[in-house]
Amino acid sequence: MIKTTYYQDMTRLNTFGMKVKARCFVEYDSVADLVDIEFEELARPVLHIGGGSNLLFTDDFKGTILHSKINFIEILEESSDCPSPVLVSVGAGVVFDDFCAWAAKEGLWGVENLSYIPGEVGASAVQNIGAYGVEVKDVIRTVYCYDTVEEEFVNFDVEDLGYGYRDSAFKDPEIKGRYIVTHVVFALSRTPQPKLDYGHLKAAVEPNGVTPEAIRKAIIKIRKEKLPETSVMGSAGSFFKNPVIGAEHFERIESAAKAELGQDYKVPHYDLPDGLVKVPAAWMIEQCGWKGRRSGGAAVWEKQPLVIVNYTGEAFPEEIIGLERRIVASVKAKFDIELHPEVEHI
Ligand SMILES: Cc1cc2nc3c(=O)[nH]c(=O)nc-3n(C[C@H](O)[C@H](O)[C@H](O)COP(=O)(O)OP(=O)(O)OC[C@H]3O[C@@H](n4cnc5c(N)ncnc54)[C@H](O)[C@@H]3O)c2cc1C
Structure with missing residues (x-):
């Protein structure tokens, strides 16, 4: 079903809580609905949103905002051979953390470290969300999309999506907005593969037994202590x-910090290849x-x-x-x- 609203109040549809309106808001709940939307006719610009958790609306939106409510989680394939992946297809409109909760409950490994990241599954594949040493690209197998230019369904294997830090081919200015993610196939696993090297995760998890559920619980606790709940703030x-800067630039920053804060002071940083420093x-x-x-x-x-x-x-x-x-x-x-x-x- 496609539902169109005019002058939609967006306050609750962006986690920043900006009180803006969208001239036209189109919400749909099936992959097939996309074929019925006349993209040429939509008021411009057109923006597809998920949970609005990585957006800052700077003003009322003068065009059309699309939102997917494609909502399913389905195990496609599971073999008893170890460690073969469990392929799970998830609709773009599923709240990503609901998917994490489902996986943890099923005893499936792969997305537990990504628990409690706001937003929806469609955007996760655009953003390459990451936390606690895991990026979603590590578990994505295939991303299914609707191409709004050719008006056809297409799919991309993970290797073809140019994934990098919070980055993907979907963000390339040349094609941004062209592809609407409809669903994503993830490769999860029943074989334990805990990733606990980040921060104090190991100490928080190990006493309770290392399961996807325990890791998820520990991560939610840590995140709640550190980050504001968007429902509250x-x-x-x-x-x-x-x-990311060059090594010489970093040395200048470090010696200025030592002069200011004491010779033992260490500037936090991560060394990257090619002498670069984050x-x-x-x-x-x-x-x-x-x-x-x-x-x-x-x-x-x-x-x-x-x-x-x-x-x-x-x-x-x-x-x-x-x-x-x-x-x-x-x-x-x-x-x-x-x-x-x-x-x-x-
Ligand atoms: C409190 C807080 C903590 C956060 N912590 C993390 C974190 O730990 N790690 C992390 O990586 N991110 C984090 N984020 C950022 C945010 O959760 C992610 O960027 C998330 O993927 C955004 O999802 P969304 O559904 O809200 O997308 P939106 O913000 O609505 O959209 C993001 C982008 O995806 C595009 N998009 C959305 N849906 C689709 C679709 N179906 N098809 C095509 N394009 C689409 C939009 O056009 C836009 O370009 C955090 C945000 C908040 C508020």
Whole structure:
């Protein structure tokens, strides 16, 4: 069934809670519905959303917003040979964490570390969501889509989707918006494959027995302690990407930090191939004094400075963007690094 609404209030359809309207909102609940939508006729621009948890609406949306309610989880194939994968097909409109909960209950390994990430299955394949040492590309087998240009169904194997850190071919500006994800086939496993190397996960899980359910539980607890519940305080998670810089640039940052904070001080970083260094944006934002600071209705989250929140629940997009700009300017001034948003500005 296709349902079209005009001047749809989007407040509850984006986790930042921006009070904006969409001129036209089209929701559908089956793969076949996509054939009946006249894409040429839709008011432009056209945007397909999931749970709206990686978006910042900067204004009312003047075109058409599409949303999938394709909602199924189905085991396609399971062989008794060990360790053959259990192939599971999941509709794009399924809440990703519902899928994680289902998998944990079934005793299936693969997505337990991705528990409690907001959003839906369709977007997970676009975003290549990741947490606690796992990215969704590790368990994706095939992504099924509707091509809105050729008006046909297509599918892509994981190898063809150019997956990288929070990145996929779907984000390529040349094709962005062309393909609508309808469902995703994941390769899960009944063979235990715990990934516990990240943070304090091992210590939190091992006493309770290592199962997908136990890992899921531990991760949900950690995430709840660190991140604001979007139902209580609007946000889109990590607002900025972690920048990657050259080794010389990093040395300059480190010696300035040692001069300021003491010779034993260590700047958090991850060494990458080719002499590149990834520096956590959260550390830089904190060093610039932003942690916990408010600016109008917006604020930097006190427990995780990478997250900008709709502190009052009434923040205007301009207030979020204003805070974003001030953070970017101060990080540039202090570290000579340009931060880029991870959150998509609409
Ligand atoms: C509190 C919080 C914590 C978070 N933690 C994490 C984390 O740990 N790891 C992580 O990776 N992310 C995290 N995120 C970001 C967010 O959860 C992910 O980016 C998620 O995949 C967004 O899903 P969504 O359904 O809300 O997509 P939306 O934000 O609605 O859309 C994201 C993108 O996907 C596209 N899209 C959506 N559905 C479809 C579809 N069916 N077909 C084609 N394109 C589509 C949209 O056009 C858009 O470009 C967090 C966000 C919040 C609010």
